[in-house]
Amino acid sequence: MALQAYPVGIQTFEEIRTKNYLYIDKTMYISRLLSDELKYVFLSRPRRFGKSLFTSTLKSYFEGHKDLFEGLAINETETKWTKYPVLHFDLSTAKHRTEGEFKHFIHDILNENERCLGLSLPYSDNISTRLMMMIRTAYEQTGQQVVVLIDEYDAPLLDVAHDDSNLEKMRQIMRNFYSPLKACDPYLRFVYITGITKFSQLSIFSELNNITNISLDVRFSGICGITQSEIETAMKEHVDNFAECTGDTSENVLKKLKQNYDGYHFTWPSEDIYNPFSLMNSFREKFYGAYWFGSGTPTYLINVLRGYNVQPSEIGNKKVGLRMFDVPLETATSYLPLLYQSGYLTIKRGNRMYDKYILDIPNKEVRIGLMDALLPNYLNQSNNTTDIALEISDHLMEEDIDGALRELQRFLKSVPYVNGANSEGHWQQVIYIIFTLLGARLDVETHTAKGRVDMVLYGEKKIWLFELKLDKDADAAISQIDKMEYSDRFTYSEKPVVKVGISFDSNERTLGEWIIEE
Numbered sequence: 001m002a003l004q005a006y007p008v009g010i011q012t013f014e015e016i017r018t019k020n021y022l023y024i025d026k027t028m029y030i031s032r033l034l035s036d037e038l039k040y041v042f043l044s045r046p047r048r049f050g051k052s053l054f055t056s057t058l059k060s061y062f063e064g065h066k067d068l069f070e071g072l073a074i075n076e077t078e079t080k081w082t083k084y085p086v087l088h089f090d091l092s093t094a095k096h097r098t099e100g101e102f103k104h105f106i107h108d109i110l111n112e113n114e115r116c117l118g119l120s121l122p123y124s125d126n127i128s129t130r131l132m133m134m135i136r137t138a139y140e141q142t143g144q145q146v147v148v149l150i151d152e153y154d155a156p157l158l159d160v161a162h163d164d165s166n167l168e169k170m171r172q173i174m175r176n177f178y179s180p181l182k183a184c185d186p187y188l189r190f191v192y193i194t195g196i197t198k199f200s201q202l203s204i205f206s207e208l209n210n211i212t213n214i215s216l217d218v219r220f221s222g223i224c225g226i227t228q229s230e231i232e233t234a235m236k237e238h239v240d241n242f243a244e245c246t247g248d249t250s251e252n253v254l255k256k257l258k259q260n261y262d263g264y265h266f267t268w269p270s271e272d273i274y275n276p277f278s279l280m281n282s283f284r285e286k287f288y289g290a291y292w293f294g295s296g297t298p299t300y301l302i303n304v305l306r307g308y309n310v311q312p313s314e315i316g317n318k319k320v321g322l323r324m325f326d327v328p329l330e331t332a333t334s335y336l337p338l339l340y341q342s343g344y345l346t347i348k349r350g351n352r353m354y355d356k357y358i359l360d361i362p363n364k365e366v367r368i369g370l371m372d373a374l375l376p377n378y379l380n381q382s383n384n385t386t387d388i389a390l391e392i393s394d395h396l397m398e399e400d401i402d403g404a405l406r407e408l409q410r411f412l413k414s415v416p417y418v419n420g421a422n423s424e425g426h427w428q429q430v431i432y433i434i435f436t437l438l439g440a441r442l443d444v445e446t447h448t449a450k451g452r453v454d455m456v457l458y459g460e461k462k463i464w465l466f467e468l469k470l471d472k473d474a475d476a477a478i479s480q481i482d483k484m485e486y487s488d489r490f491t492y493s494e495k496p497v498v499k500v501g502i503s504f505d506s507n508e509r510t511l512g513e514w515i516i517e518e
Contacts (some may be wrong), residue, residue: 293369
């Protein structure tokens, strides 16, 4: 029996079900939402994580398409299948628009919803008035309360998030658009809003003071994405097929998929969550590619990191309280909320009672993508830095540090001059970025009893201690490792410790010499 095709780029529940694409059943979460009698719901998840598909699933459910849910979880509990009038507003394509263009866009989606419901209403230039008339008329003509689904509500805002003038203009348009929702409460059955980021509730949904944010609710941790149990059960045949096609074992395929695409937790505790976009692409291509990050690195992300002067080695492994990352972007005082809400950082461990969470980069795909995007800022190099890293990868994979450093030395000679390059810290970041591009586990400024090691590389076979010196010989670097007894920090490790002293030549702007001592 042929396996179902993978719905890459398909976000419509009806199309997936009628064309027999692979569908991971999330309909139990509809039952959960309704059993809790929630009426106004907000969900934040990163881009391409299945928000639009779940929104489309809700649309099919509330429109009463029972046939599409045959064999799914909700079909075991639902008996009424009541048909409601549904207004569906997808704002994902409302990016890069002027104030006038955005107003025109809103009128267009109002026209489309009016057409889908078979309504004929007098035209008004006031979008607030139009939405109110549409809700009331739909209720009066059908006798059923109206369902409102708003997908990617923040898309128009993200491009102007740090442009106060344009942000306020866009925000005012959206505030006017959403303002009827509170006044129309008697005519509404359910309102569901999704987005990537958490903007201040008062700034946009000023009238809706009763929105339930389920983004951090443990009961909805797996509402988007693919869980560990789902990949091991619903996708088991697909894992086996992947293994057969690549000449690998199913166990190794699961291990590699986990390394590349797993690691997300949107609350704590939470089952491991895989990126569904990357996972489906990987199954389709039978290859472990960087699909999610390759689908688009938002410019606002890079701009924010630059604005906060964030060093690449500073990203990740942050111990913070909830109020440090689950806050509206307008009130954020650090880069953490954006990186968390956008999916570049995730919860790795947590203690809800004591409000302590560890945020870190989720997986290899995101780590490589982030470093690939940040490296040009340090090297004036616009070429694909992933290709550069691959030239070093064979040596690093074999833990041939000498070979890796030789390749790095040759590469850095080809890089144009960079302002601020004459510091040990700059070159520390360069090595960190390039080695991390390869998925190496690397820490910087690791504390010991007597000081801090510049970098520690954790290999499969050995631990490598790096000390970097600018315009000094490599012996001085080795001497510091010995004098400060950095190796003692790893006394109880089962792996042997190797010392690496590196000298950078400021005239040649590359590695000068290095010494490796075991």
